[in-house]
Amino acid sequence: MNVSVVLFTADLRLHDHPPLRAAAGGGRQVVPLFVRDRGVADAGFGCANRLAFLADCLADLDAGLRERGGRLVVRSGDVVDEVAKVVAETDADEVHMAADVSAYAHRREERLRAALEADGRRLHVHDTVTTAVAPGAVTPAGSDHFAVFTPYFRHWDRHPSRDVLGAPRAVRVPDGVGSEPLPAREDVSGTSPGLAAGGEREARKRLTAWLRDGIGAYEDRHDDLPGDATSRLSPHLHFGTLSPVEAVHRAREAGGPGAEAFVRQLAWRDFHRQVLAARPASSAADYRTRHDRWRSERDARDDIEAWREGRTGYPVVDAAMRQLRHEGWMHNRGRLLVASFLTKTLYVDWRVGARHFLDLLVDGDVANNQLNWQWTAGTGTDTRPNRVLNPVLQSRRYDPDGTYIRRWVPELAGLDRAFVHEPWKLRGLDRAAVDYPDPIVDLAEGLERFKRARDRD
Incomplete structure (x- = not known):
């Protein structure tokens, strides 16, 4: 043999x-x-x-x-x-x-x-094929995994990395091994119109362009919603068309604050994998229970549907949800905002949001998706589990001119920056001319409901 x-x-x-x-x-x-x-x-x-x-x-x-x-x-x-x-x-x-x-x-x-x-x-x-550092390779004293990112990252950052391997020059396959035809993209129905292309060639081309043109500004611009200044490499990391070991090596070779910030994001990916490896039940159960009494899906049905469709009345939330449906991908800051809105402002179980993301995200995987949702819901590894992101303040901070909103919510394209973040403040005929819903929940009321549910009032 x-x-x-x-x-x-x-x-x-x-x-x-x-x-x-x-x-x-x-x-x-x-x-x-x-x-x-x-x-x-x-x-x-x-x-x-x-x-x-x-x-x-x-x-x-x-x-x-x-x-x-x-x-x-x-x-x-x-x-x-x-x-x-x-x-x-x-x-x-x-x-x-x-x-x-x-x-x-x-x-x-x-x-x-x-x-x-x-x-x-x-x-x-x-x-270290799908991770830069293997789950369990770095552990704290007295535990099988790190439950907090910052100490994990200190150990992860110092952990020796294996060498990057080149592609084989030749691959000899035995004769006579039968194979089914390759699946084809055009045979898949129901895809997002703006779905990106896959494959290793695309991944390597994108990484090279990112290291040349994007990574230098990453530390300052990674939360820039309209600027689209992230690497968009997450689908390739999910499918393994790009090696995380190689991505870390090449980013470190590029050097600078942007590269350091990018490497830190790759460490977050490994962090969630070591959590899931140690606590596999956290894919469906609270990593740290807050004894939440989530609204039932039946009672919250209309709110959930408005969230899924991008018709909540909060422009930045709706813009992000529409980007998800169109591209099968969403900006990281958008993911945080829509997850906080669903779990804390609407007080809907994080599993409802995680399931919708997995229905659409091209980079959706169990470790990153479920544990990021838990982090935002406050049932995961976040050291501030009761933080609530205000979508209006976040919108003004990360999309100050409303460019991201106008791109994905064309009903608001004609509004100036005074109203694009809060179109419900328009009056009379100006409001009637905009085919966009009023907010489905008052932010203050949503916050009070969340505080009561978490016994924080």
């Missing part, structure tokens, strides 16, 4: 790919395998935007492998069953894959390990 299988999951690239490099070592033949996991679809995580982006990623990965003499093998079904079939077809003696952090991923890994070992095969699971 001189064949290895590389099981691609959320690591759809050739550059800096430890499982692929290990599998191809010693001139071995390699089966690059991707399984369209039936369990992911059954759990409701197969949203249209991610499926379309995934199709781009798989097509690009296959093209890169073909340039090196190989190809991507695609199967559908249960991951363990499909890997076992490929192993039997090729008489492979080992399988390589990246480590993951969700409870589902852990169960899948253990099932795969047991099936392979029962047949005399080996499973090799590689760290």
Whole structure:
């Protein structure tokens, strides 16, 4: 036996790919395998935007492998069953894959390990493929994970980093391994009109442009809503078309305050992964309960629907929600604002918002999505769990001229900055001429409701 299988999951690239490099070592033949996991679809995580982006990623990965003499093998079904079939077809003696952090991923890994070992095969699971620092690599005394970001970051920042690996020059795939046709973006219906393109080539092009033109101003402009001054690399990090290890290395090479701020955001991503790895139940349950008595979805139905549609009457909230629907992506400051508005001003369970995000976000994953929602709702790792973001003040601060609002809420495009943040203050015919709803809740009333619910009044 001189064949290895590389099981691609959320690591759809050739550059800096430890499982692929290990599998191809010693001139071995390699089966690059991707399984369209039936369990992911059954759990409701197969949203249209991610499926379309995934199709781009798989097509690009296959093209890169073909340039090196190989190809991507695609199967559908249960991951363990499909890997076992490929192993039997090729008489492979080992399988390589990246480590993951969700409870589902852990169960899948253990099932795969047991099936392979029962047949005399080996499973090799590689760290620092989807993270820059592996979960559990840095821990505080007396605990299996950090519950607060700042001390985590101090340890993370000092932790030794592995070298960045180049892409393989050649990939030799055994003859006769069957594959399904690659999925195609155009076969996916219901995608956001402005959905970005996927694939490793796009990821590397975007990273290079970001390091050249954007990262220098990142510290000062990362909250600039209209300026769109963030990297927009989150979908590529989610699908693994970009290595977080390489992103950290290249940002540090660029240097400067902007690079330091960007690296800190990459550390936040690893922070949430180490929390989820240690506390897998936090994907659905409060990490730190506040004994909330959330409004029921039935009682809050109209408010929830207005929030989803971007018709709350608060322009910056509505702008962000409409950006999400159009692009399958939302500016980070917008994510904080809409999450605070839903969970604290409307006092709706964070799981309602997290589920809607996962229905649309191209970068939606369990660790970042669920734990960021918990952070904002005050049930997660935020050291100030009762903070409430005022959408009007935030709008004036991060979109002072109303440019972001006018871009996504065209009903308000004709308003000057005196009213664009608070159109309900228009009077008479001026107000009647604007087809935009009044606020669905008074901010002061929402704040009082939240304080009462948290016993803070």
